[in-house]
Structure formats: C-alpha cells, structure tokens
Amino acid sequence: MARTEALPLVRRTRARATKRERREALTFYLLVSPFIVGFLVFTFVPMAGSILLSFTSWDFIHKPIWVGLQNYQNLMSDQDFIQGIKVTLSYAVMALPTGLIVSLVLALLMNRDIPGVNVFRAIYYMPSLLAGFSVAALWIFVFDNQHGILNNLLATIGLPRVGWLTDPNWALKSFVLMGLWGIGNTILIYLAGLKGIPQQLYEAASIDGAGWWARLRHVTLPMLSPTIFFNLITGLIGVFQYFDQSYVMTNGGPPIIQGDQIVGSTRFYMLKLYNDAFRSREFGYAASEAVLLFIFILLITLFVIRSSALWVYYEGNVVKGK
Amino acid sequence: MANTQTLDRAEVVALAPPRERRRVGRLNLGDVAVFLVLCLGSVAVLLPFFWQVSTSLKSDSQVNLIPPMWIPHPMHPDNYITAFSELPFNYFFRNTILIEMGVLAGTLISSTMVAYAFARLNAPFKNTLFIIVLSTMMLPGVITLVPSYFIFVKLHWVDTLLPLIVPAWFGGGAFNIFLLRQFFQNIPAELGDAAAIDGAGTLRTIFFIYVPLAKPAIAAVAIMTFIGVWHDFMGPLIYLNSEHNFTLALGINEFIQENQTGAMTHWPLVMAASTAIILPPLLVFLFFQRYFVEGVLLGGTKG
Structure with missing residues (x-):
C-alpha cells in the first residue's frame, strides 16, 4: 500500500x-x-501433447500414427474402461460425502472445551502424515483375512470374518473405510473455519431462543460453508485420481463376472490408465483416457464452483486487507 | 507477521478454554459423552499403528495365535535387521534422502523468489500470470503424465533421480508460491525499501530480510514438501526401473508384493519394513507440530 x-x-x-x-x-x-x-x-x-497424442496410436518406438477419433471410439466399447468409470464414481460417491460429514462431526466435537482436546486433535491428525502408498502398506495387514486386526475383532465378538480385500462386494467399501482413517487434514481445516465464526452470532441466536440444532443449522453451517466448499473442491480433484492404494493392495481385483466379461471390482480409472500407458505401452490410447478424465474433472469442478453461489455464504462485507 | 500473531492467538484460545463455561463441581453430561466418543475414535485411529508395530515385533508363529497376542512376548526386534538385509535398503534410504534434499532445496529457493516477485513487484501481466499460478493448483496431474514421460525419455533421465528432482526447481509448486506470497505481503514493505537504500540487491533483500521474517511459513512449506516427497509413489514407480535406484516406498512395495506372492507371507518382516517408512514423518510431526498446523491453516483459510 x-x-x-x-x-x-x-x-x-x-x-x-x-x-x-x-x-x-x-x-x-x-x-x-x-x-x-x-x-x-x-x-x-x-x-497440449496429451491432447494431440490422444488422436494417435503410439507405442513409443515408432512414430505416432494419426488415427483421428479411433481411440475415443474404442474406449466406448472397452469393458475395462467402463468398469474404471464405474469403480471411480462409486468410490467418489461413497467416500466424498462420508469423509466430509464424519470430519465435520469430529471437528464440531473437538471444537468444545473438554479436557485433553489438544491430544485428541493431534491423534486424529496423525494419519494425515501418511499418504497413498504408506497408508496401503499399513492397512494391507489390517485387512488381512487370517491375521488382520479387523477380522480378529469380529471373531472376538462372534461375528463371521469378512474378506475385506478379497470379497468383490467388500473391496471398494474397504477402501472407503481406509479413506475415513485419513481425514485429519479436513478436520483441521474445519476447526480453523469454526474458530473464525464470531461468538456474538451464537449469543444472539441463543437470546432468540435457538437450541443447538437451530444454532448449527442457521449459524454454524452457513458460516462454515466456504470451508466446506474448499474441502469439497480439494477432495474432488484427488478422488478421481485415486491410484496408490488400489495398485498396492488389490491391483484392481478381486475379479467379478459381468455378463460374459471378467472385470476387477477395484479397477480404478487411474489404474487402467497406468496399465495402458506403462504396461501395454499404448500411449495414444492412454492419452485419450487422460484427456477424458481431465475434461470430466474440469467440468465437475466448474459445476461445483458455479453451484457455490447457491449454497456458499460469503460475508459480503469481508474484504481482506490486501 | 500479522499471520503468526492471529494464529498464535487462535492456539492460545484453543489451549485455554474460557473460564465462564467451566462448571465447578457439576459434570456436564454433553461434554462427558463427547469425551467418550472422541476416546473411542482415538482408539480406532491408533489401532492400525499399534497393530503394525506389534506385528513387526512378533515371530511368524506368534502372528498365527488366536486370540491375537496384543503385546508380543518375547519380542523379536531382530525382524527389523532381517527385513533390512533382505533388500538393499541402504540404497532405498540414500535415494529417498537425495530426492528429499534436491526437492527441498529447489522448492524453497524457487518458490521464495517467485512468491516475492508476486508479493512486492509490479509488472505488466502480473495478474494474468498469477491466475495461471492459481489454476495450476487445480490442474489434475493426469493430463501431463504421458508427454512428461516422453520428455524425460528424450532427456535420457529415465531410471535416474532427475525427473523427480528437477521440476521442483521450476517454481516450487503453485500452492507453496501462494502460501509464501500471502506471508510476504504482510511483511512491511519499508523493511525491504530500507535494505534497498542501503544498497542490497533484490536477492539479498529476499534471502536476508524476507526469508528470516517468514520462517514459520517457510518451515511449513519445507515440512509439507518433505512429507509429500517421502510418500510419493507414482512418480518413482514410473521413472525408476532398477532396484538400486528405488526409493523407500518403491522398495517396500516390492517387498510387500514378493511376500504376498510367496506361499506364506512373512507379515512381521513386511510390517517392520513399512514401519520404517511411517516413522520419520511421525517424528517430524512430533517435533514441528506447530508449523504443521500453521501451514495447513494458512493454505486452508486464506483461499
């Protein structure tokens, strides 16, 4: 200035x-x-290279051959590609809302002055220090059929064992569960947002006779909506590029039979893309998958940003000192 | 500076609950319930860590016990030695540390310079450029995957550590630029002007006036970069082929896969190896907790 x-x-x-x-x-x-x-x-x-390559067939050794829209046409009938979309979308639909809600609830609980709250915050944050691969390296044994901690606990209370990573009905849900373990970052950002809500608003609401639900509904949630928005956007970009865990823990399996095809129940989009590029060396084909994923993430992010006008409440008068 | 102060205050508020809410001699039922729920959740969060360390100290026969043995007796710390001698972990460690040092240096130097320029200097198209910086933050990495690989093949850098280090020297990441710029803007411009009058060049002003004043933000950037590189998996997976070039993550993955395909999984060895990758970030967290919180909050709330 x-x-x-x-x-x-x-x-x-x-x-x-x-x-x-x-x-x-x-x-x-x-x-x-x-x-x-x-x-x-x-x-x-x-x-730009990705976009151009997506119109070619290229094995890295010979010159790329222009094939027009062939890659995109082939994708439409590629069972593995369709399965990749299905798996990734179902994971996103399960993991994003549960993650956002559970971390919000925990942040609300930890926003009270109870003894040891700082210890709790540190504990819940700890898993965020790990990422994709390291989480997988740890949880692969948590999920183990024979000796894993989850099945041991189930057996102790007399419930049947679950094939966490080997049962096609469970594998994807296990990934969601594992994802919930690492929400410390989201909690921390919520906590910061909660700190920023002026206390007078709660006092005023209480004077008007608002109970805890009314205060949550009419004060906390609107004031916190920019933080929820931030967490949603960062979550969106990450969730569609889920890779490490599925590569290390299941490599796309366990298989399920779909019509006359066998597909992987955790064959995430990125896993398919990785295999097409670096295993099968079909770089043009993989590039077209990358372009489609990119466009999809772009569109959904723009959609969420547009929709934010309806549900994100920005205090109109807050002009940050720049 | 203003940033540190507000954050410090927030932390102080968190540490010391307001007096009037504390009820002497009467238990608040709601608080007790919350406390119990949080305790239960904490157990769930800590259990996988505990299970991992506990298993890493067991013998194969102790793993098979039903009901499970929670604290192994006798303990087998030699699992760690066995695990580390089965694969060239000294290479894995060395490579990971080399990448860490290269990326940290590159990120800190280049993001500081770029952030200073955006915070303090005026130039045509500055705003357009800053929008480009912000937009790369939202860019899904997948779109650059295949051609980047091609670039590094052409440079003959595949199966060296360079593809994992060199990009960090070009800007140091949009998020870090953004975070440091926010911090630099709150440092009084007069300090830099005074240094300039005393004859200090731009680089001198950056590294001797701004950097020391922005220590908390720079520490936050350094720690988050460290953690990110430490756990990076896809990068090394794509660019490193020979075992002696592997990072820890890649080496441990190989160990896991080898053990899984065999007739019997030696879980204690696998868990000993994976403890090695989890421990350093936890230690960094314990020692530098303050900066972590600051870094995440700076990024999360100023957006």
Whole structure:
C-alpha cells in the first residue's frame, strides 16, 4: 500500500519513473522466470501433447500414427474402461460425502472445551502424515483375512470374518473405510473455519431462543460453508485420481463376472490408465483416457464452483486487507 | 507477521478454554459423552499403528495365535535387521534422502523468489500470470503424465533421480508460491525499501530480510514438501526401473508384493519394513507440530 502512495511522487519526473518501472518489471520477470519455464515445459506443452497424442496410436518406438477419433471410439466399447468409470464414481460417491460429514462431526466435537482436546486433535491428525502408498502398506495387514486386526475383532465378538480385500462386494467399501482413517487434514481445516465464526452470532441466536440444532443449522453451517466448499473442491480433484492404494493392495481385483466379461471390482480409472500407458505401452490410447478424465474433472469442478453461489455464504462485507 | 500473531492467538484460545463455561463441581453430561466418543475414535485411529508395530515385533508363529497376542512376548526386534538385509535398503534410504534434499532445496529457493516477485513487484501481466499460478493448483496431474514421460525419455533421465528432482526447481509448486506470497505481503514493505537504500540487491533483500521474517511459513512449506516427497509413489514407480535406484516406498512395495506372492507371507518382516517408512514423518510431526498446523491453516483459510 505504501507503494501506491509513493508512486505519484515518482511520476513527477516521468522519464526516470518509467525507467524505474521497467527495471522493476525486469526484476519481476527474472524472478518469476523459473515458474514460467517450468509451466511451459512441464505443464503447458505436456497438456497440449496429451491432447494431440490422444488422436494417435503410439507405442513409443515408432512414430505416432494419426488415427483421428479411433481411440475415443474404442474406449466406448472397452469393458475395462467402463468398469474404471464405474469403480471411480462409486468410490467418489461413497467416500466424498462420508469423509466430509464424519470430519465435520469430529471437528464440531473437538471444537468444545473438554479436557485433553489438544491430544485428541493431534491423534486424529496423525494419519494425515501418511499418504497413498504408506497408508496401503499399513492397512494391507489390517485387512488381512487370517491375521488382520479387523477380522480378529469380529471373531472376538462372534461375528463371521469378512474378506475385506478379497470379497468383490467388500473391496471398494474397504477402501472407503481406509479413506475415513485419513481425514485429519479436513478436520483441521474445519476447526480453523469454526474458530473464525464470531461468538456474538451464537449469543444472539441463543437470546432468540435457538437450541443447538437451530444454532448449527442457521449459524454454524452457513458460516462454515466456504470451508466446506474448499474441502469439497480439494477432495474432488484427488478422488478421481485415486491410484496408490488400489495398485498396492488389490491391483484392481478381486475379479467379478459381468455378463460374459471378467472385470476387477477395484479397477480404478487411474489404474487402467497406468496399465495402458506403462504396461501395454499404448500411449495414444492412454492419452485419450487422460484427456477424458481431465475434461470430466474440469467440468465437475466448474459445476461445483458455479453451484457455490447457491449454497456458499460469503460475508459480503469481508474484504481482506490486501 | 500479522499471520503468526492471529494464529498464535487462535492456539492460545484453543489451549485455554474460557473460564465462564467451566462448571465447578457439576459434570456436564454433553461434554462427558463427547469425551467418550472422541476416546473411542482415538482408539480406532491408533489401532492400525499399534497393530503394525506389534506385528513387526512378533515371530511368524506368534502372528498365527488366536486370540491375537496384543503385546508380543518375547519380542523379536531382530525382524527389523532381517527385513533390512533382505533388500538393499541402504540404497532405498540414500535415494529417498537425495530426492528429499534436491526437492527441498529447489522448492524453497524457487518458490521464495517467485512468491516475492508476486508479493512486492509490479509488472505488466502480473495478474494474468498469477491466475495461471492459481489454476495450476487445480490442474489434475493426469493430463501431463504421458508427454512428461516422453520428455524425460528424450532427456535420457529415465531410471535416474532427475525427473523427480528437477521440476521442483521450476517454481516450487503453485500452492507453496501462494502460501509464501500471502506471508510476504504482510511483511512491511519499508523493511525491504530500507535494505534497498542501503544498497542490497533484490536477492539479498529476499534471502536476508524476507526469508528470516517468514520462517514459520517457510518451515511449513519445507515440512509439507518433505512429507509429500517421502510418500510419493507414482512418480518413482514410473521413472525408476532398477532396484538400486528405488526409493523407500518403491522398495517396500516390492517387498510387500514378493511376500504376498510367496506361499506364506512373512507379515512381521513386511510390517517392520513399512514401519520404517511411517516413522520419520511421525517424528517430524512430533517435533514441528506447530508449523504443521500453521501451514495447513494458512493454505486452508486464506483461499
């Protein structure tokens, strides 16, 4: 801000001012140049490359062959591709809402002043220190049929064992359960959002005779909606690129019979894409899958952002000091 | 600076509950119920960790016991030695540490420079550029996967650590740029101006005035980068082929797969190996908890 006030003074000697501005712009671009180069080389060109490659057939050894829309047409009848969409969508539909709701409930519980609340916060955050692969390396034994902790607990209370990762009806749900274990980050962001709600609003609501449900419904949730929105967007982008766990723990299995085809009950979209690219070396085909996933994520993100006008409440007057 | 202060206050508020709500001599039933629910949840959260460490100290026959043996007796800490000698874990550790150092240095240096430029300097198209920075934050990585691989093949970098390190030197990640820029904007511009009058160049101003003042934010970036690289799986999976180039995650995955395909899984060994990958981030968390919270909150609430 001090800068904008100082500018008119400098402007008086116009030639010198422009020189100074030019120097500043030059410094700016020198400092930012790593990002610009990186963006061009590692983001923009590969992005354009993906789109172009998706119209080719390419095994990496020979020159890419232009095939037009052939890849996209083939995808429409590729059982594994359709299964990838089904699995990924069902996972998203199960995992996203449960994750958002459970973490919100836990954040609300931990937003009270009860003894040891900081210890609880640290404990619930701990699993967030792991990610994809490490979670899988730990849970693969939690889910083990014979010696896993879950089946041992079930046996102790006299319930039948469950084939967590081997029963096609359970495998995907097991992934959802495992995902719930790692919601510490989301909880932490909710807690920060809850801290930002002015206490007077609750006091005013109480004076008006609002019970805890009314306070939650009419104060907490609207005031927290930007935080919910943030968590939803970050969750969306991640959930459709789910890979590590399915690669390490099930590699797409256990198989199920669908019509006359055998498909994997946890064959996530990214797993299919990875196999097409780096196992079968059909890079053009994989690129077309990447493009479709990209467009899908883009559309759904834009849809959520658009819809946010209806359900996200921004305090109209909050203009952050910039 | 303003950021640290507000966050500190939030933490203080969290630590010290308001006096008037504490009821002396009368138990609040709601609070008791919440406490019990949170205790139960904590057990559920901690159980997998406990089970992993407990199994890593068992013998194969102790694993088979029904009902399960919660605390192994006698313990078998030698599982760790066996697990580490079955695969070249010294290479895995070395490679992971090399990648960590390369990525940390690249991320910190380049994101600081870019963030400073966005926070303090004016130039044409600055806003457009910043929108590009923000949009890469939302970009799903899948769209660049195949062509990036091709680029690194052409550079003859496949099966070296370079594809995992070098990109970090080009901007250091949109999220980190965004986070540091927010922090730099709250540092009084006069400090930098004063340094400039004293003859300090831009780089000097960044690294001797701004960086020391932004320590909490930089620590947060460093810790989150460390954790991200530590658990990265798909990157190493795609770019590293020979075993002596593997990272810890990749090596442990190989160990898991080998053990699973065999007639019998040696779970204690597998769990000993996977404890090795989980422990360092937990230790970092215990020592630098404060910065973690700050980092997540800075990113999450200023968005």
